Amino acid sequence: MIDAVLFDLDGTLADTARDLGWALNALLAEEGRAGQPYEAVRPIASHGARGLVRLGFGIDRDHADFERLRLRFLDLYDTHFAVDTVLFDGINDMIRDLDAAGLTWGIITNKPSRFTDRLVPELGFAVPPAVVVSGDTAGVAKPDPAPMHWATRAIDIVPTRCLYVGDAERDIQAGRAVGMRTVLVNWGYIDAAEMPEKWGADHAIDVPDELVSLCRQYRV
Secondary structure, three states, rough: OOEEEEEEEEEOEEOOHHHHHHHHHHHHHHOOOOOOHHHHHHHHHHHHHHHHHHHHHOOOOOOOOHHHHHHHHHHHOOOOOOOOOEOOOOHHHHHHHHOOOOEEEEEEEEOHHHHHHHHHHHHOOOOOOOOOOOOOOOOOOOOHHHHHHHHHHHHHHHHEEEEEEEOOHHHHHHHHHOOEEEEEEEEOOOOOOHHHHHHHOOOOEHHHHHHHHHHHOOOO
C-alpha cells in the first residue's frame, strides 16, 4: 500500500537545465572561456553546481579555484533561476490524478532552499506539495537518507508507504536506504555514459501518466 509519492525536482518534475546552463555560460564568459551548448549541459544538470563547474572548467572540487567558481555560479543562478524553467509535459495532470486518488505528494531535492523556496511557488503546481525538503533542510543531501526521513516525518507517513521518484542514482540510493519503492524517470537528466539499469530502481517510466497507473496498482 502506498500513501505518498515524493519527487526529486530538477530533471524529474521541472526542466531547469536552460536556466542552469545560462548561469554556467555567464560564469564561463566572466572567466574568458567559451560557453557550453545546451546538449552538453542537460545530462549534467541534475548534478548541480558542482557538476556544472566540473563540466565547464574541467576541474574537480580539490582544485584551488573550484569553490570560488561554485559560489559565483550560485550567485549568477540566483538572478536567473525561474526564467526558462518549466514543468515537464504531463506533470500537472499527473499531480491532479495523484491527488484525486488520495495520495499525498511532496518534493525532496538537493537544490538549496535559497532557490527551492522561491522556485516551487513559481512553477504553478495544480496542487501544492505537502512538503518540500531542500538540499540544506536536513543538514545533508541525498544520497544520505536524512532528507527522506525529514520529509516522511513532516507528512506523518512511514517511508515504506512511499514511492520516491527521481532521475539520478543518488535518488534511487536514498529512497532504497529508507525502504521506499523507487521509480526512475527516463525523461530526466541522465548522461549517456551512465548505466541507470544498474541503479536498482524498482520501476522505470517514460511519461508521467505511467506513474499514475503504477500508483493505482500499489493502492489495490
